[in-house]
């Protein structure tokens with residue numbers, strides 16, 4: 001068995017698709033026309049990922065408004081927003097370059113998804129010849145749809161959280177039922193929870209323990225066998241080639257994150273200044289037995305926010321170093337983040353999203369070759 005590798009999920013949307021989203025918002029094209037562009041980009045993503053040799057593939061999330069909002073809105077501008085939501089919710093994050101992303105606001109109950117990720121899995125299964133994975137959003141992100149303070153009339157916070165957990169569970173189960181071999185849960189709000197950014201009040205509320213508890217409320221509904229293939233992704237953000245929480249000390253998250261009873265973790269690392277410290281924290285805190293599953297640490301060896309392509313040699317060296325701290329049978333390789341988690345992302349450091357798609361494929365190839373070299377060197 002060699003060191004397993006897996007991508008997080010997203011790829012930059014081609015500029016043509018980004019323009020189609022905009023045309024749809026402006027009423028110039030209908031939803032069918034937008035979907036035709038999404039399908040084209042999804043098919044191209046799968047084909048190109050398979051050409052690199054990526055063992056499990058995604059559609060690059062080309063059909064999603066974003067990794068966080070796909071269940072509740074068709075576009076980032078709010079076209080096709082689900083019931084009981086308004087556009088003016090909390091900031092999910094304010095990024096280092098000054099731009100922000102805002103969530104919708106829950107205005108009443110019941111809370112229901114309008115789109116489940118299994119819809120994408122079903123379509124991708126028809127195109128892909130490799131096994132398909134799907135990323136889904138964590139309940140801990142969507143709990144931020146609820147206003148931070150106060151209650152909503154006739155819909156208690158507890159009832160909302162209960163409905164939310166049911167929808168998240170259904171999202172994961174339906175992905176597996178549709179044929180996904182792996183489902184990873186995006187948990188980018190984990191590190192952000194300790195940011196204490198006064199412009200973004202929820203980040204000063206010490207919510208990490210609540211996030212972890214809520215995520216376990218969903219994950220604990222799955223058997224150990226199922227949880228082997230349920231992952232958690234953490235990162236300091238990755239949007240418009242910028243981050244939102246890289247200055248938050250990583251140990252605040254990594255000493256707690258492995259309390260989530262997931263079978264594997266996709267962990268940003270390559271862009272950290274002190275990677276060895278991260279390997280050590282993961283080695284010390286990940287569990288051999290998380291209620292029946294060993295936790296596999298997929299360490300980030302590729303930085304999707306820069307156009308410089310890592311070499312296979314760099315990747316190999318990172319993994320060999322990581323193996324000093326993390327048992328090799330619980331070590332994997334991933335990218336620090338999705339390559340473009342939001343549908344509108346011009347990838348400024350790359351110059352264009354189309355070029356960034358090409359770069360992403362080269363980076364993924366380097367990860368695959370580096371993992372192969374590391375497996376050889378480590379004798380696994």
Ligand SMILES: [Zn+2]
Pocket residue numbers: 008188233234235236237238336337338
């Ligand atoms: Zn990420």
